[in-house]
Amino acid sequence: TTGPPCSCLNGGFCQDSACVCPSEWAGPFCDIECVFLYSFCTVNFCEDSVYTVNVSENVMKNLTFERTIVGQYSSSKEKCEPNTVNGNSPIAVRMCSRKGIIPVLEPPSILNCNENLDSLVLQVETAxxxxxxxxxxxxxxxxxxxxxxxxxxxxxxxxxxxxILRKPNISEHSQAPVAVLTTVSQLLDANETEFNNNNLVNVTASLTKTMEEFSLMGNVTQPNVAVQSVPLKLNSTILFLAQKGKLGHVVGFTGTRSEGSSNDGRVGFVLYQNDKLFQSRVYKSKINLSKQIVSGNVDGGRASGVEIAFNPKAFQIKYKYAKPLEYVSYVGVGLSIAGLITTILFQIFTR
Incomplete structure (x- = not known):
């Protein structure tokens, strides 16, 4: 897994720091018995699947995908040929989304096996x-x-x-911004040690600044990042609400506004599920706490104030002590009681 191990019950297993539950159980730890609605169980995954694609003229290929958690992508078992640029990399990915209560598999995205990240970055400018x-x-x-x-x-x-996000009129594209935000969401799931490199600071700073600019015109939600934009009216109040799913992912990021007079610009927000893109060259946090980052941007107007409300449950700390410490506590209490009894008996017999 890419994160800390999870405690799955009732036959569930851990995948990508989340529990994949049997069909009769649901919830973040497979601890909620499924409620059947209209003959469907509210499960949190898509089953194994096979998708047939046309790889070339008159050549069909079956792509096999394993069980996938809702809101995540599954990589195909089929790989690129070893002699290609992306030899042994998955040839496709397929997302498991949800329509109502039913998990649904989206059509797969197919990789060009002769392209890698280094070759793609050279093509973006002129694409x-x-x-x-x-x-x-x-x-x-x-x-x-x-x-x-x-x-x-x-x-x-x-x-x-x-x-890509700096391309003119990129928000008018139907697919590119979604794919880019999905990439950013996946980067936020990468191993944290890979971000502890000063060479990344300038790159990640540029990315977060670009995301902030894109938030004025984009509306995209992915598991680890969400972007939302609404028109800004004169003397208006903007309210943004972020909701989390059972697996801890962002499932909704909505903006509303009170009525004002005329349009005075736009306001946008970006919500990050962790702070991996916000590393400092100097300061290194020694406290292992989950941190969410909210970035806001106002165009064509001025914000007079910002208020943020948090769910108090998010700050409840459940302490777990080791068994040896528990035994030490028992011994200490026993010795205290024994000392008290000894003192009482001493006072009785010496008076």
Whole structure:
């Protein structure tokens, strides 16, 4: 897994720091018995699947995908040929989403086995609208296994994301921004040690700055990052609400506004599930706490104030002590009681 191990009950198993539950159980720890609605169980995964694609003229190929958690991508078991640029990399990825209560598999995205991140970054500058979507899709596939990403992979993928998001009228593309935000979401699942490199600071700073600019015109939600934008009216109040799913991922990021007079610009927010893109060259945190980052941007107006409300449950700390400490406590209490009894008896017999 790419994160701390999870405690799955009732036959569930841990995958990508989340529990994959049997069909009769659901919830973050497979501890909720499924409620059947309209003959469907509210499970949190898509089953194994096979998808047939046309790889060349008159040549069909079956792509096999394993069980996938809702909101995540599954890599195909089929790999690129060893003699290609991406030899032994998954040839495709497929997302498991949810429509209502039913997990649904999206059509797979197919990788060009003769392209890698280094070759893709060289093509972005001169790519036209159709090629931008292809580059974004290939980048998404190449970063679909976060646990394998190196510092160099993260740097190049972030650079590609920056170049694509800075393309003119990129928000009008239907696929490219979604693929880019998916890539950023996958980068946030990469091993934290890969971000402890000062060479990444400038790249990640550029990415977060570009994301902030894109938030004024984009509306995209992915498991680890969400972007939302709404019009800003004169003397208006903007309210953003972020909701989390059972697996801890962002499932909704909505913006509302009170009525004002005329349009006075736009306001946008970006929500990050962790702070991996916000590393400091100087300060290194020694406290292992989960940190979410919210970035806001106002265009064509001025914000007079910002208020943030948190769910108090997020700050409840459950302490877990080791068994030896528990035994030491028992011994200490026993000795205290014995000492008290001895003192009482001493006072009785010496008076």
């Amino acid at each position: 036209d609208a159709s090629n931008v979507s292809t580059i974004a899709s290939n980048t998404q596939i190449l970063t679909s296994i976060p646990s394998r990403l190196t510092t160099q992979n993260i740097s190049v993928a972030a650079n590609i994301a920056v170049k």
